[in-house]
Amino acid sequence: MRRYVLKRVVQTILTAWFTVTVVFVLLRLAPGDPAVSYAPPNPSSEQLEAIRREFGLDQPLLSQYWTFLTHLLHGDVGQSFQFRQSALTVVLERLPYTITLAVAAIVITAVLAIPLGVWMARRANTAGELGANIATIAGQSMPDFWIGFVLLIVFAVNLQWFPSSGFTSISSLVLPTLTIVVLQVALISRLVRREMSVNLNASYVTIARSRGVSERRLTWRYAFSNSAIPVVTALGTRFAAMLNGVVIVEVVFRWPGVGQLVVDALERRDLPVIQATVLVTVLLALFVQLAVDLIYPLLDPRVRLGEGAR
Amino acid sequence: MAVLTVSDLVVELITPRGVIRAVDGVSFDIDAGETVTIIGESGSGKSTTAMALLRLLPDDLAVISGSAQIDGQDVVGTRKHIGGIRGRSVALIPQDPMTALNPIATIGQQMVEAIRHAHGSLSKAQARERALELLRQVHLSAPERRVKSYPHELSGGMLQRVLIAMALSTEPRLIVADEPTSALDVTVQAGILDLLLEMQERTGVAVLLITHDLGVARLMSDRIHVMHRGRFVEDGDVEQVVDNPQHEYTRNLLAAIPELGAWDDPEDPDHPDYIDPVAETAAPATDPAAEPAAPTTRPEQAGIPATKGGPRP
Ligand SMILES: Nc1ncnc2c1ncn2[C@@H]1O[C@H](COP(=O)(O)OP(=O)(O)OP(=O)(O)O)[C@@H](O)[C@H]1O
Ligand SMILES: [Mg+2]
Numbered sequence: 001m002r003r004y005v006l007k008r009v010v011q012t013i014l015t016a017w018f019t020v021t022v023v024f025v026l027l028r029l030a031p032g033d034p035a036v037s038y039a040p041p042n043p044s045s046e047q048l049e050a051i052r053r054e055f056g057l058d059q060p061l062l063s064q065y066w067t068f069l070t071h072l073l074h075g076d077v078g079q080s081f082q083f084r085q086s087a088l089t090v091v092l093e094r095l096p097y098t099i100t101l102a103v104a105a106i107v108i109t110a111v112l113a114i115p116l117g118v119w120m121a122r123r124a125n126t127a128g129e130l131g132a133n134i135a136t137i138a139g140q141s142m143p144d145f146w147i148g149f150v151l152l153i154v155f156a157v158n159l160q161w162f163p164s165s166g167f168t169s170i171s172s173l174v175l176p177t178l179t180i181v182v183l184q185v186a187l188i189s190r191l192v193r194r195e196m197s198v199n200l201n202a203s204y205v206t207i208a209r210s211r212g213v214s215e216r217r218l219t220w221r222y223a224f225s226n227s228a229i230p231v232v233t234a235l236g237t238r239f240a241a242m243l244n245g246v247v248i249v250e251v252v253f254r255w256p257g258v259g260q261l262v263v264d265a266l267e268r269r270d271l272p273v274i275q276a277t278v279l280v281t282v283l284l285a286l287f288v289q290l291a292v293d294l295i296y297p298l299l300d301p302r303v304r305l306g307e308g309a310r
Numbered sequence: 311m312a313v314l315t316v317s318d319l320v321v322e323l324i325t326p327r328g329v330i331r332a333v334d335g336v337s338f339d340i341d342a343g344e345t346v347t348i349i350g351e352s353g354s355g356k357s358t359t360a361m362a363l364l365r366l367l368p369d370d371l372a373v374i375s376g377s378a379q380i381d382g383q384d385v386v387g388t389r390k391h392i393g394g395i396r397g398r399s400v401a402l403i404p405q406d407p408m409t410a411l412n413p414i415a416t417i418g419q420q421m422v423e424a425i426r427h428a429h430g431s432l433s434k435a436q437a438r439e440r441a442l443e444l445l446r447q448v449h450l451s452a453p454e455r456r457v458k459s460y461p462h463e464l465s466g467g468m469l470q471r472v473l474i475a476m477a478l479s480t481e482p483r484l485i486v487a488d489e490p491t492s493a494l495d496v497t498v499q500a501g502i503l504d505l506l507l508e509m510q511e512r513t514g515v516a517v518l519l520i521t522h523d524l525g526v527a528r529l530m531s532d533r534i535h536v537m538h539r540g541r542f543v544e545d546g547d548v549e550q551v552v553d554n555p556q557h558e559y560t561r562n563l564l565a566a567i568p569e570l571g572a573w574d575d576p577e578d579p580d581h582p583d584y585i586d587p588v589a590e591t592a593a594p595a596t597d598p599a600a601e602p603a604a605p606t607t608r609p610e611q612a613g614i615p616a617t618k619g620g621p622r623p
Contacts, residue, residue, distance in 0.1 A: 125370060207410045208420075210364055211476065212397025212427045222412050300414050301460045 008293075012286045016279060023278045024068060027271050028061055034269035038081055055081060055271075068275075077279060078272035082265075087272035091258060091280050097167060098250070098257030102242035104173055105180040110235055113185045117192020118224060121200055132189075139186030148179040148252035165254035176253045180246055184238055191234050195227035202226075228299045236292035240285035311382065312339040313483045313516035314363070319376040319386065321355070321362045321540075332358040334540035335376065342483065345510065345517040347527045347548075350537030351563070356520045357405075359537075360486050363518075364402060365392040381483050397427045401477035403487040403506075407469035407494070411461040417472055418457030421445075421479060428480035444475040448505055467498030471505065478509055488520045503529060524564065528552060536560045 035051040036043070052058045056067065071078065080087045116132065123129040155175060156164035163172045199205065200223045208222055209215075250259035258277050265273040296303045321333035332355045340346045348356045361367050362374050365385060374386055381399045383391040404410040411420055421441035426432055432440065438457070445453035448471040461469060470490065477485055487506065491499040503526060510517055521527050527534050528548050536544040536551065536559065544557045555561045 203404065203406065203409045204412050206366055207402060207404050208412065210366055210396055210400075210402040211424050211480070212393070213423065221415075225414055226412070302413065302462050 008290055012283070012290070015286060016282050019282045020072075020275060020279050021065075023275060024065060025061075027274060028064070032269060034081060034271060037269050072279075077276040080273045081270045082268050082273070083270075087270075087276035088280070090273055091261065091276045094256060094258045094261045095280065097255060098243060098246070098259060101173065101176055101180070101246060101250075101255060101257060102239055104177045105184065105242060105246075106235060106239045108177060108181050109184040109188055109238070112181065113188035114192055114224075114231070116185065117189040118196055118219060120189065120193040121196030121223075122219060124197060136186040136190055139182050140190070142182065144179055144183055145248045145252055147182050148175075148249055151175045151179055152252065167256055172253075172255075176246070176249050176255050179249050179252070180242065188231070188234055188238070192227065192231055195230050196223050199223035199226045225299070229296060229303075232292060232295060232299065236288055240288040243284045243288065244281040312341050314378070314380055314518060315339040316363065316378040317376060319359065319362065319378055320374070321358050321367070322373045323358070323367075323371055324373065325371075332540055333362065336535070336537070336540075336542050338535055338542070338545070340484065340516040340518060342516050343510065343514040344532045345519055345530050347519040347521060347531040347534040348537050348542075349521055349524065349527045349534055349563070351522060354537045355540040356522075356537055357488055360402075360488050360518065360520055362386075364396065364400065364486060365389055366402075397424060397480050399480075399483045401480055401482040401485050403470075403473055403477050403485060403490045405489040405493055407466050407473050408461075410473055411469065413461055415460075416457065417459055417461065417464070421457070421472070421476055424476045425479045440479065441475075444479050445472065447478070448472070448475045448509075450475070465498075466494050467502065470494060470498075470502050474502070474505060474509065478513065478515075481513070482515055484516045484518065486518045486520075489522070490519075491526065492521070492523065499526075506530065524552065536563065 033048070033052075034055065034057060035048045038051055039047050049058070056064060059067070068078070075088075077086070077088045079085065080090050083090050116136075120129050120132050152164055152175060155161045162174045163169070164175075166172065196219075200219070202223075205218050205222050208218055213222070244258075246255075246257070247259035247263060249255065250257045251263055254260065258281065262274060262277045264270075265277070316339065317337040318335050319333055319337070320331065320335050323330045323332050334355075336359060338346060348359060350356055358367070358372075362372060363378055363380070363385060365374075367374070376386055377384065378386045380391075380395050383395060385392050385395065411417070418438060418441055421444070422434060422437040425437040425440050426434070429437075429440075441457060442453050445456060450456055450468060450471045456464065456468070456472070464472065474490075490506065491502050494502060506517070507530065509515070517530070519527070519530055521530075531548050533546060534548050534551055535542040536557065538557075538559045544551055544555065544560045551560060552564065555564055
């Protein structure tokens with residue numbers, strides 16, 4: 001167990017370091033000069049030079065990177081160019097909005113997709129299942145910006161049931177969540193259906209049926225419990241991805257989360273904010289992944305930590 | 311009254327390649343304490359017969375006709391009764407014990423579930439007591455430890471003992487055993503068959519045994535039915551069928567049996583000289599090899615063990 005924890009910690013640090021480094025280098029290799037974004041119109045070369053010096057962009061790449069790393073070790077990710085304050089603070093202010101959206105979306109996805117997938121597996125090859133099949137394939141194929149715009153036009157603009165943008169009250173959460181959920185429910189319910197079909201046809205279920213175990217128990221205690229690992233893995237992966245910012249949905253609904261922040265920061269070439277966002281969201285995603293791994297042995301006695309699932 | 315009566319059972323399977331008549335009008339019955347064996351090559355319809363009687367074939371796969379009663383209750387005409395029969399008056403012992411139990415529940419949990427289904431009045435603690443007692447009866451070593459184990463922690467032979475214990479836990483009138491030993495190591499097969507005989511002697515349960523192994527059939531059966539392409543081509547007393555096969559197919563089946571040498575092998579766990587390397591079983595050996603060979607044994611079947619009717623130690 002101690003070995004496992006140590007291994008995971010080292011893995012996490014290396015992954016975070018690698019991701020941040022790639023982003024750091026790519027941002028500086030990308031064309032365009034951040035100084036231009038923060039200079040007055042028609043700046044002189046002296047003015048641009050002064051801004052570059054202020055941001056530390058006048059240094060060679062390697063020495064910029066060295067400064068970045070040594071500051072990072074002290075928990076300093078740098079100052080935001082546009083907000084003139086700690087980039088980390090800027091990101092952490094936006095993070096709760098993204099987390100709220102991600103949690104709402106994943107909970108509703110699980111609540112809808114699991115029963116739907118189980119129902120489809122139980123009703124395999126019936127008309128009802130065919131209908132659900134078509135609906136989920138449609139949900140899977142619709143682009144999320146399109147779903148977002150349709151919901152926005154129908155429920156915010158025309159019906160005015162929900163606010164169209166920003167975060168004003170809990171009802172602001174409804175449309176962005178719904179937009180995410182359509183796609184996720186389609187994906188997860190089909191996964192649940194697939195796993196459940198395999199397990200419902202497994203011989204241990206047939207033999208339990210011969211012992212008189214009820215269909216309800218066979219469905220949940222037998223087949224579903226045995227499908228839990230892939231389902232939890234998929235939900236965890238989706239949740240981690242959402243924490244990285246649900247960019248399109250946040251932009252469509254002007255949701256004040258990190259997805260929106262990162263789009264603005266890219267536009268304004270606010271390099272420290274982009275780096276801070278990447279660092280924070282990567283660490284969060286790794287944390288979720290760890291939590292999922294720790295759940296595996298609880299779901300399946302055959303899994304031992306450090307050996308992977310099954 | 312017969313525990314199982316089957317008459318003119320037909321099972322048609324609806325497959326992507328068309329309708330297969332997997333069982334084509336078979337009739338037989340089994341009395342209490344009797345073992346009736348269906349023997350036949352792979353694909354002859356043996357399992358389909360058994361699964362149809364327990365109504366374990368999905369309705370969209372199988373169309374069943376004819377008639378059958380388990381313990382006097384119709385199981386072919388309607389699905390009404392089978393729910394009450396399963397896990398009470400009938401039990402199934404499967405072919406592959408390794409895949410027969412829920413992999414994420416302990417042996418104890420699954421036994422308690424089966425026991426409480428059959429005996430609703432028992433408390434959890436009483437059911438656990440009963441589970442231990444049954445595991446001792448099937449000669450499973452260290453039952454207190456096994457009830458806390460998960461299926462993957464036990465060997466195939468141990469699991470089959472657990473499954474036999476589970477089948478017995480409901481005090482059934484009929485046990486359907488579909489190739490109960492064919493997925494097991496030869497060295498543990500004999501022990502399992504012997505356990506089945508011992509249990510039957512004690513409880514008087516009727517057994518429908520399915521096998522493609524004539525040696526097994528000969529050891530266990532009172533009567534056998536030779537199945538070929540969904541039909542019974544020969545029926546009767548084991549000795550009579552073995553010694554005087556009437557049907558071409560039966561003769562071929564007999565000719566195809568390998569010499570069974572394992573029955574008097576010190577590698578056999580039930581052999582008195584056998585020292586169990588993994589403490590797989592603490593079974594007191596009731597050794598089939600100790601039985602006098604049936605006088606009618608023909609040379610080419612010298613390895614086949616004596617029939618069930620012979621004197622038992
Ligand atoms: N689920 C299924 N779908 C389609 N065909 C099936 C199915 N189950 C069995 N069959 C077919 O039904 C016939 C009888 O199969 P069955 O399993 O009853 O044979 P068996 O005598 O038990 O053979 P084995 O000794 O291999 O277990 C075979 O032709 C088989 O291909
Ligand atoms: Mg079979």
